[in-house]
Amino acid sequence: MQCLIWFALAIIMLRMIRDLDMTLIRTFVTTADKASMTAAANALHLTQGAVSQQVKRLEEVLGQSLFERDRRGLRLTRSGERLLDKARRLLRLNDEILAEIRGGAVAGRVRVGVPYDLVGTLLAPVLKAYAEAYPQVEISLVCASSPELAAALAAGTIDLAVIEERVGPSPGECLLIDRLVWVGARGGAARLKRPLPVSIVADTCAFRPAVLSALAEHGLDWRTVFENGNIDATTATVRSDLAVTTWLASTVPADLDILSDAGLPALPNFSVNLHLPKHATQPAAQAFAGHIREGLSRYRQAA
Structure with a gap:
């Protein structure tokens, strides 16, 4: 009887939830992009179990199954497909609000690694927008090949990197294909x-x-x-x-x-992937990562 009471209370509490947790939304979007909970866990610096629990929690809140598994990995259900675009918009707005509110407090230096072919094309508007939003941040741009940038990030000589990789499992966050x-x-x-x-x-x-x-x-x-x-x-x-x-x-x-x-x-x-260091990311780098996500998301929508 006691178990039934706790179960009923849990159902009532779920029905009372009216706000979506951005952490769950970010985990959902990353898992959808990676089509793998293991790859999503690497990108988010979480355990696979934590990613699985967060996805399950979001499914419980929404009362819908969001993923199903096939031979190639995870695949979105129809409910998952309906949610994905709106979830991306929620994350963009969330990151934009945080960036604007924290903008005045962000200062220092950020070392950004970018491949030669992206710096003057896809990422040019991102660099301009970031420089205007955070005039107190000193941007150091490192242009190199993607393998060289991955090595520089691992060595700690840059704070984040945009890296081109063949589509597939990656520790980075997929921004576009x-x-x-x-x-x-x-x-x-x-x-x-x-x-x-x-x-x-x-x-x-x-x-x-x-x-x-x-x-x-x-x-x-x-x-x-x-x-x-x-x-x-x-x-x-x-x-x-x-x-x-x-x-x-x-x-x-x-x-x-x-x-x-x-x-x-x-x-x-x-894929064009965003790579962050395994250790804590400084505020200037976090803000830059948000600008890259937003900028390339707008590009995807316009393409």
């Missing part, structure tokens, strides 16, 4: 040459293993034109029709072509 595409000069002939002239920003480029693997599987001979870590020089070799390269579709300059009909092998999708 984009196509990796072949890029060449408009109306150019480099795409037709054999061996294929390829220009890659650096030999540590995150795209390089995927590109070389695709060329090998396709049986396509290639040669290196440029690999020294300069995005401007890489762009120049492509504009001059000396070579082709690979970029995320969202970062391709308007005057260059995405090559979809040149007999080149298909390339995998890549």
